[in-house]
Amino acid sequence: MSRIARQHSAHLPPKTRATNFKEVVCGYTETEAVAEAGRCIQCKEPLCITGCPVRINIKGFIHLITKKDYKGAYETVTEANLFPSICGRVCPQERQCEAACVLGKKREPVSIGLLERFVGDTARQSGRHQTHEIVSTGTRAAVVGSGPAGLACAYDLAKAGVSVIVYEALHMPGGVLTYGIPEFRLPKEIVRSEIDNLKRLGVVIKTNSVIGRLHTIEDLMGRLSFDVVFIGTGAGYPSTLNVSGASLNGVMSANEFLTRVNLMHGNDFPRYATPVGAGKNIAVIGCGNTAIDSARTALRLSPDNVYIVYRRTLEESPARKEEIRHAMEEGVQFLFRTETKEIIADNEGWVIGMNCRSKDEAAAPDFLLNVDTVIYALGTMANPLIARTTPGLKTDKAGYIETEDLMTSIPGVFAGGDITRTKGTFTTVIHAMSTGRRAAAGMLKYLESRRQT
Amino acid sequence: MLALKCRVNVIIVTAMFEIIRVENFSPSTFLWEVIAPEIAQAARPGQFVIVRSDERSERIPLTIADFNTDEGTITLVIQAAGKSTDQMRAYRVGDSILDIVGPLGEPSEIENFGTVIVVGGGLGVAPVYPILRALKLHGCNTISIIGFRTKSLVFWEGRFRDYSDETIIVTDDGSYGQMGLVTQPLKEILAARHVDRVIAVGPLVMMRAAAETTRPFGVRTIVSINAIMVDGTGMCGSCRVNLAGEIKFACIDGPDMDGHLVNFDELIIRQRRFVKYEKQSIEMCKNRCQE
Numbered sequence: 001m002s003r004i005a006r007q008h009s010a011h012l013p014p015k016t017r018a019t020n021f022k023e024v025v026c027g028y029t030e031t032e033a034v035a036e037a038g039r040c041i042q043c044k045e046p047l048c049i050t051g052c053p054v055r056i057n058i059k060g061f062i063h064l065i066t067k068k069d070y071k072g073a074y075e076t077v078t079e080a081n082l083f084p085s086i087c088g089r090v091c092p093q094e095r096q097c098e099a100a101c102v103l104g105k106k107r108e109p110v111s112i113g114l115l116e117r118f119v120g121d122t123a124r125q126s127g128r129h130q131t132h133e134i135v136s137t138g139t140r141a142a143v144v145g146s147g148p149a150g151l152a153c154a155y156d157l158a159k160a161g162v163s164v165i166v167y168e169a170l171h172m173p174g175g176v177l178t179y180g181i182p183e184f185r186l187p188k189e190i191v192r193s194e195i196d197n198l199k200r201l202g203v204v205i206k207t208n209s210v211i212g213r214l215h216t217i218e219d220l221m222g223r224l225s226f227d228v229v230f231i232g233t234g235a236g237y238p239s240t241l242n243v244s245g246a247s248l249n250g251v252m253s254a255n256e257f258l259t260r261v262n263l264m265h266g267n268d269f270p271r272y273a274t275p276v277g278a279g280k281n282i283a284v285i286g287c288g289n290t291a292i293d294s295a296r297t298a299l300r301l302s303p304d305n306v307y308i309v310y311r312r313t314l315e316e317s318p319a320r321k322e323e324i325r326h327a328m329e330e331g332v333q334f335l336f337r338t339e340t341k342e343i344i345a346d347n348e349g350w351v352i353g354m355n356c357r358s359k360d361e362a363a364a365p366d367f368l369l370n371v372d373t374v375i376y377a378l379g380t381m382a383n384p385l386i387a388r389t390t391p392g393l394k395t396d397k398a399g400y401i402e403t404e405d406l407m408t409s410i411p412g413v414f415a416g417g418d419i420t421r422t423k424g425t426f427t428t429v430i431h432a433m434s435t436g437r438r439a440a441a442g443m444l445k446y447l448e449s450r451r452q453t
Numbered sequence: 454m455l456a457l458k459c460r461v462n463v464i465i466v467t468a469m470f471e472i473i474r475v476e477n478f479s480p481s482t483f484l485w486e487v488i489a490p491e492i493a494q495a496a497r498p499g500q501f502v503i504v505r506s507d508e509r510s511e512r513i514p515l516t517i518a519d520f521n522t523d524e525g526t527i528t529l530v531i532q533a534a535g536k537s538t539d540q541m542r543a544y545r546v547g548d549s550i551l552d553i554v555g556p557l558g559e560p561s562e563i564e565n566f567g568t569v570i571v572v573g574g575g576l577g578v579a580p581v582y583p584i585l586r587a588l589k590l591h592g593c594n595t596i597s598i599i600g601f602r603t604k605s606l607v608f609w610e611g612r613f614r615d616y617s618d619e620t621i622i623v624t625d626d627g628s629y630g631q632m633g634l635v636t637q638p639l640k641e642i643l644a645a646r647h648v649d650r651v652i653a654v655g656p657l658v659m660m661r662a663a664a665e666t667t668r669p670f671g672v673r674t675i676v677s678i679n680a681i682m683v684d685g686t687g688m689c690g691s692c693r694v695n696l697a698g699e700i701k702f703a704c705i706d707g708p709d710m711d712g713h714l715v716n717f718d719e720l721i722i723r724q725r726r727f728v729k730y731e732k733q734s735i736e737m738c739k740n741r742c743q744e
Contacts, residue, residue, distance in 0.1 A: 169686045171505055171512075171552040179684070208554040210686055214495050236688040240700050247695060247719050249726045256689035264511065264683065273536045274511045274683075275730035349722035383687050385705055 006108040007036040014329040018299050021183040021267065024326060025089070025114075030068075033118040037065035040110045043102060048112060051100030053434035054087075054152070056080045058097055058112055061119060074123040077116060078130045081433065082155045083148075083194045085124060086177060088117025089186050091430045092320050124190070129197045137161040139447050142226040144211045144386070147175020148429040149232035149417025151198060152436030153443075157230075158201040160444050165226075167209040172263060175234060177429070179263040180255070180290070182297045185323075188262070212389040217413060227450070228412045228443045231401060232436060235418035235427065237383050241285065241376040245343030250279060250351030254286070254294040254377035261297050276301060279372035283307045283354055285340050287317040291377035292324060295332045298375065306332050307369065309356060311339045335369075336360070343374055382419055396421070406439040412446060414439040469549040473526065478608050481533045482576060483542060484518070490525030492555050498583040499561030499677065499709050502527065503685045505552040506544070510537040514682045514692075516580030516654075516708065517556060527553075530579035535727070536734040557685045558708045561675070565592040567649035570642060571617070572635050572663050573599045574655025575606075580677060581654040582612055588652075589616040596648075597621065598638050600659070604629035635659065636666045643670045650675070653712060657721050664712030674712035678703040681726060695719050 010026040011017075017024050028036065046059040057076050064073035077084045093099075093113035101109035123129065141157050143150045146168040154164045172178050174191045199205065211217065211233075220226045238253035240246065257278065260266040264274035280303045284295045287310035298306045308327070310317065313336050317324060328334065337359040344353050354369045382399035394402045394409035400421040406414050416435030418427050474486035492502060501516045519528035533539045544550070561584045569588050573581040578599045589595050597617040601607050602625045614620045621638045622630030631638065635655075642648065643666070651674040653663035660676040667674040680692035680703040692703035695716035701707065 169554065170684060171554070179688075208552050210554060210557060213500075213556050213558075214491060236686075238688070238690045240690075240693075247693065247723065249722060253690040256683055256691050259683050259689055265509075269730070270536070270734040272509045273540075273734060275727050275734070277726060277730070349725075385687060 004035055004039055006039065006111055007032040007114075009111075009114050014326075014331070017184065018330040019302065021300055023187050024184050027121060028114050028118045030122075033065055033115060034068065036111050036115060037062045039103065040066075041103065047100040047102060048097040048110075051097040052080075053096065053430045054080045054437055056097075056116070062110065062112070062115055065115060065119065070119060070122045070126075071128060073119045074128060075130075077119050080437075081152070082130060082197055083151065083433070084116045084120030085190045086120075086148075086186065086194055087430055087433070088113050088115075088120055089190075090177075090181060090428075091116075092428060094320070094322070096430070120194070121190075124193050129200055132159050132201060134159065134201065135161045136163065137447070139163070139227045140165070140225065141228045141230065141443060142167060142220045142224070143230045143232065144217075144220075145169075145175060145232040145234060145417070145419075146173035146195070146205055147232060147234050147417060147432065148177065149234070149432040149436035149439075150175070150230065151195065152433035153230045153232065153414075153416065153440045154203045154436075155198055155201070156437050156440035157443060158198070158203050160440075162228075162444070162447070164203045166203060166205045167211050167215075168205060168207045169210045170263065171207050173205045173207060175232075176236075179259045180293070182258065182262060182293050184296065184300070185293065210385070212385040217386065217390040217393070217410070221410075221412060227447055228414065230436070230439055230443065231386055231408070231413065231415040231419060232417040232432070233383050233386055233419045234432075235380045235382050235400075237381045238376075239378045239381055241340075241374075241378060243340050243342055245345060245351070246376075248343055248345045248351050249349050250277070250345075250372055251343060251374045251376070252277065254284070254290045254375050255380070257294055257375045258290070258297060261301075267297075267301060277373075278303065278375075279351075280304045281371040282373040282375065283309050283369060283371040284375045284377060285309050286377035286379075287312070287319055287324075287334075287336075288377060288379065289319045289323065292319045292327050292332075294375050294377050296323075296327050296330060298373075299327075299330055299332055305371075307371070308332055308334045309338050309340055309354070309369070310334070310336050311359075313337060341366075344368075380418075382421075386419070406435060406442050407446065414443055414446075469551065470553045471549045472544055472546055475544065475546055478530075479606050481542075482530065482606070483533075484528060484530050484579070485541075485544070486526050486528045487550060487553065488525060489527050489553055492553065493520045493522050493525050493527050496520040496527060496556040497560030498563060498587045499580075500556035500558045501580075501679070501685075501708060502529070502553050502555030502557060503682065504529070504541075504550060506537065506541050506550050508551065510540065510551075511535070512552075512683060512685070513537055513541075514557075514679060514685060514704075516677060516679060517583065518579035519583055527555075528579075530576055532576050535731040554685065557704060559706070561587070561652070561677075561709050563587040563591055568594040568596070568647065570596045570598060570639060570648055570651045572639060572651065572653040572655070572659075573597070574635055574653075574659035575601065577653075577655030577659070577677070578609060578613075581652065582609060584652055584654075585613065586616045594618050596642060598623065598635045600624070600635040600655070601629070602626070634662065636662045639663060640666050643667060643672060648672050651712075652676075657717055657724060660712060660715075661717035661721075664715070664717070668713055675709050676712040676715060677708045678710055678715065678720070679708060680704075680720065681724065
């Protein structure tokens, strides 16, 4: 049964894609999807499901693909996850479901990610969406932040009959899916369409609403009479670059760079009024997923050179190996084991280069990298806004919200996603969604217990 | 105020913000009063909003120049300096703004400090006004020094007189009030009597000069940093300010900051980051704006 080789999806050729923002991975055709689904041996006790943070019935939906019952497959996936087109694209399946797939022990695992994406994309193309019979419970929830955690939480609450308002600080919903992950990896049309499915369930999304300023958490629980609140504001605060020259013109955080392109369409300047401010020779410091996204985005602005400058080795990079491979194919130049010592500028404060030190014995130890733009992607920290404006909300020293079963120190106020921190977990879209779902379960339990007393 | 946009049979309810008053101070500076009841309700002196006037505009941070809880309006004073702000000049009463997010930033510290000098320079005169009003209502003895380039640019003199025990107006060319810069009367007053606090809002060079004037007197001086921002919620770091060696974000740690600790030289350089793009953008716009 599993004699067929793993089906590979078509990719845009590196030379072509490096000049545009079109999606790199084309996704399965129907024939490929059915063939790939046929490789699944339908284990009695499927390990893949235990590898999935939101526990999608993977075995079940793959079986339905082999039967060409795509509607059934979509319904099976969306029992656990309303966003298959998003997760199928951005989840690190190679260390989750696919890492657990038994086929992977001897040959290649089933390509679960691409199958999930196929299910989501097929549903969207055929205009199919989740229809749930919703029985209103008369309770109200406020969800703060419309990133992956908030969206997943809102979905489970809405399904259970809670009336949900999602507050988003930016002018577009989606959080990191919108401002962070680039178009060529996750087309914004897909984010919009999957969020529309949430709205079909009656969820209201209020953009331009910064909680902590426009309304406080106290206001939500008091004046605005929500029964429960979920905080999913993420860890969007960029870590600072601690080298001399970090304030120079031409130095920016990956968050700023990606937001200028993804949210503000800076790549289409001056048709869109927001400039990106990137030059012709661009260095990205760091080698996580955000660094790779930044480098590949930078490449698409047609510069002369894009470098990744990373103080460790390729093997130590936390980024998805597939994305590093994509970046290399497209022409990003990698400088491993290279430390940034100092950024230097001309008389007017513009970056003209970066002094680096290589730990590679074969290379010259100190060298000047000629760049006019430096983007730093050194990780992010908890956004302090909610903690600062919510008396009684317990956080750890670094500002992450402390929770017990995802409820914060304030009764009825829950939190999830990157603003909470669980040791040993990756800060991924799907991890955030999983905490959002678990928080929703906790919120429903909390509402139930309050109803009984 | 509510506009319904229909896309793929999903109704998105977007709050639009209607302009109910436009006032022109000069060919390049103007005032908008906008209906924004939730923001007006939450706003405190010293806070700002971010405006994105249409689908293709930038997100522009603007300090709230006034807010009226009863009417549900906020007032913004704008200087046309780049493409987006330039296009904002074309808006008339009855037009609507696509996005306004706010209030943002920490409110100014308001209490009875004793004697306070409020300094406003150019367009900074507008955002310093609600701070002055709040300080007066909290019992401060208030002295206002407001500076303009020339007589024709003077605005809100009456408003300042209403909430100031003394009001000093200066113009660069002496066409109205005293001739010179705001720092001259500031220095004279500090030399003559005890002052508990100075609040200075205006262009970076003016705030730097004000902070340098007060430094020898050891008077606590608060400035309001209007830096280049994208999100305004602490995410992009574009508005970073070097505060005595420590990095702070104007959007969530400010905009008010201790003027004696701010590294103005660095900020002034950073403020020029997009100048070349602005020119390109405006040129482009003149040639083929509404393609």
